[in-house]
Amino acid sequence: MDRLNTGRRQFLKQAAILTTAAAVSALPGCGNLTVSRRHFDISLAQWSLHRRFFSGEANPDEFATITRDEFDIGGVEYVNQFYKDRLSDALINTLKTRADNAGVRSLLMMIDGEGAIGAASEAQRQQTVDNHKKWADAARQLGCHSIRVNAQSEGSYDEQRERAADGLVKLAEYCDPLGLNVIVENHGGLSSNARWLSQVMETAHHPRVGTLPDFGNFVIDRDTGESYDRYQGVRELMPYAKAVSAKSYAFNEQGQETSIDFPRMMDIVMATGYSGWVGVEYEGEKHSEAEGIRLTRDLLRSLR
Structure with missing residues (x-):
C-alpha cells in the first residue's frame, strides 16, 4: 500500500507542476519563462541507425563508440532487435x-x-513477462535506468487497459529489485491513444511503471488514418515520463523540423519540470541517417 501511495503522490505532484507551469506561462510577458530554466541531456536511440546496422555497414556492438565519435552524444538507448539472436x-x-x-x-x-x-x-501475460526478464537482466548489467516495452493487448478498450496494466505491474515487480523502470512508448494501436495510455498508468499505479513519450508515434490505426493529436498526447503522457523520445523526420534549410514543432513540443516537456534525457530518434528519408541525427541533435541543443 505504501508503494501505491508513493506512486499516486508522485503523479499528483507532477500534475500540479504541469498545471502551475501552464498557468504561469499564460501570464503577460511570461511566455518564455521555461526557456531560461531548461536542463536536459541528449541521448541517441539506436533505431536512428537501423539501416546502417541492418545492412551490415556498421556493427551494432560499436553503437556507443559511434555515438561519441561521430555525433558527440553522451547517452545511448539500445534496441534489442540488433542483439536478439546472440x-x-x-x-x-x-x-x-x-x-x-x-x-x-x-x-x-x-x-x-x-x-x-x-x-x-x-498465463500469456506471465509468459511475456518471463520473455522480458533476460533483457531486464542485460539492462541492469549495462547500467540502464529503464527498459522500454510495448503495451500490446487485445479485447475492449477497458479490457486492454486492465490487461496491459496487469502485465506491466508483473514485470515491474521483477524489475524493482534490479533498480529498473518499465516504461511504455506510444507505439501504435491503443498505446498511441494518450488518454488510454494515461489510464493504463493510473491503473498500474506502480512507481516503477512510466511512459516514454515519443513526438511522432500517434497513429492509432494505419488503415483508417486515425491518429491522436501529438501535442496533446505528449502533454498527457509527460506526468508519467521517465524518458523522452524526440522523433524527427525532415528539416528545412533553417534547421527546423518540418512536421513537428520542436520548440512547442519542448515547451510541453519542460513545463512538467522534466530534466532527464531526451533521445534523438531520426526516422526520415529526406536526409541520411547521420545527417538526420546531427540536425535533430543541433535543434535540441538550440532549445536548451
Whole structure:
C-alpha cells in the first residue's frame, strides 16, 4: 500500500507542476519563462541507425563508440532487435566496455518481439513477462535506468487497459529489485491513444511503471488514418515520463523540423519540470541517417 501511495503522490505532484507551469506561462510577458530554466541531456536511440546496422555497414556492438565519435552524444538507448539472436554475458560485457571507454551512459533497453504485455490470459501475460526478464537482466548489467516495452493487448478498450496494466505491474515487480523502470512508448494501436495510455498508468499505479513519450508515434490505426493529436498526447503522457523520445523526420534549410514543432513540443516537456534525457530518434528519408541525427541533435541543443 505504501508503494501505491508513493506512486499516486508522485503523479499528483507532477500534475500540479504541469498545471502551475501552464498557468504561469499564460501570464503577460511570461511566455518564455521555461526557456531560461531548461536542463536536459541528449541521448541517441539506436533505431536512428537501423539501416546502417541492418545492412551490415556498421556493427551494432560499436553503437556507443559511434555515438561519441561521430555525433558527440553522451547517452545511448539500445534496441534489442540488433542483439536478439546472440544475447550473452560476453556481448553485454562488450557493450558495457565500449560505452565506458567512450564515456557514454547506457540508459535504456528498448524491447520488441517478446509477446503482448496485455495478452488476454494471465498465463500469456506471465509468459511475456518471463520473455522480458533476460533483457531486464542485460539492462541492469549495462547500467540502464529503464527498459522500454510495448503495451500490446487485445479485447475492449477497458479490457486492454486492465490487461496491459496487469502485465506491466508483473514485470515491474521483477524489475524493482534490479533498480529498473518499465516504461511504455506510444507505439501504435491503443498505446498511441494518450488518454488510454494515461489510464493504463493510473491503473498500474506502480512507481516503477512510466511512459516514454515519443513526438511522432500517434497513429492509432494505419488503415483508417486515425491518429491522436501529438501535442496533446505528449502533454498527457509527460506526468508519467521517465524518458523522452524526440522523433524527427525532415528539416528545412533553417534547421527546423518540418512536421513537428520542436520548440512547442519542448515547451510541453519542460513545463512538467522534466530534466532527464531526451533521445534523438531520426526516422526520415529526406536526409541520411547521420545527417538526420546531427540536425535533430543541433535543434535540441538550440532549445536548451
